[in-house]
Amino acid sequence: MLGHEIRKGAYGRVCKGLDLENGDFVAIEQVPLQSSAQEDLNIIMRQINLHKDLNQKNIIKYLGFFMTETHLHIVLEYVDNESLANIINPNNFGPLPEPLVAFYVAQVLEGLVYLHEQGIIHRDIKGANILTTKEGVVKLVDFGVAMKLTEADVDMHFVVGSPYWMAPEVIEMSGVCGASDIWSVGCTVIELFTGVPPYNDLHPMQALFRIVQDEIPPIPDSLSPGVTDFLRQCFNKDARLRPDAKTLLSHPWLQSWKRRVVLQSSG
Structure with a gap:
């Protein structure tokens, strides 16, 4: 479930999200599909592949992604403080x-x-x-x-x-x-x-x-x-x-x- 916007990401706005299965908060970056060329989406998927295996305490954790008709949603670790x-x-x-x-x-x-x-x-x-x-x-x-x-x-x-x-x-x-x-x-x-x-x-x-x-x-x-x-x-x-x-x-x-x-x- 999407909540309010918490910051701007590289490709779109980042919203606070709620995992409806376990109650965890996450951050979800929304990438609009209609305004993104296929080449841009290929680059984004390349970045996801680059990020997904990173595991270190000072690197934001990648948790997954899902698609809707209008957006690609990149799910990330939620950080409670500001930049x-x-x-x-x-x-x-x-x-x-x-x-x-x-x-x-x-x-x-x-x-x-x-x-x-x-x-x-x-x-x-x-x-x-x-x-x-x-x-x-x-x-x-x-x-x-x-x-x-x-x-x-x-x-x-x-x-x-x-x-x-x-x-x-x-x-x-x-x-x-x-x-x-x-x-x-x-x-x-x-x-x-x-x-x-x-x-x-x-x-x-x-x-x-x-x-x-x-x-x-x-x-x-x-x-x-x-x-x-x-x-x-x-x-x-x-x-x-x-x-x-x-x-x-x-x-x-x-x-x-x-x-x-x-x-x-x-x-």
Whole structure:
């Protein structure tokens, strides 16, 4: 049974749903069939096949799909809290403090370690695609533009993702890779600290130009040296020199906050 809309998905609105057999809440993404070309539906089914076997706590669970005359319905795990983009909205809590940003970012990286080990690139990491449970567990959502690394050479000539979070090699169509997600993580860190991603004051096309031309995106002066170093590593223009997700999990900035949490809990 469909309930109210809870967010926008890659292909249509996402509604809260109720499983009438066991009473579980689920999330259901509705894809309108009439306005979707057959090619689009083929892509959606490819994404379903990519998503269905993923099983890691920081990745939203795929539960199944069903068809009606008007829609394809994709059934997903229901997450009770909002996205990080909603949480940092000025009408809610606004930009987040450093310990909480570190807590969330570490979980995003855990999810990316798993995805990249499966040979999958998310390609749209940003605050709006990171949900949290009421226990504070992060869930990466919206696999609408995710891809297998084996498909990278086929898909290289299409620029996909969200402009302000997009890596330079994606914009230049010079080869999307796992490191492209790491650039987006850097943009998301700035988003969580300031409320907006880098270049947000520019038109998207101007932002894309600056991402390619600038040596590094603007890093706010207010950030600590640890965060600044973390971001500089995420923003290495040479994707081959960007650290992978597992390496970044060991970055001193994340480790320092992890140690503080352990000390506080043991004290």
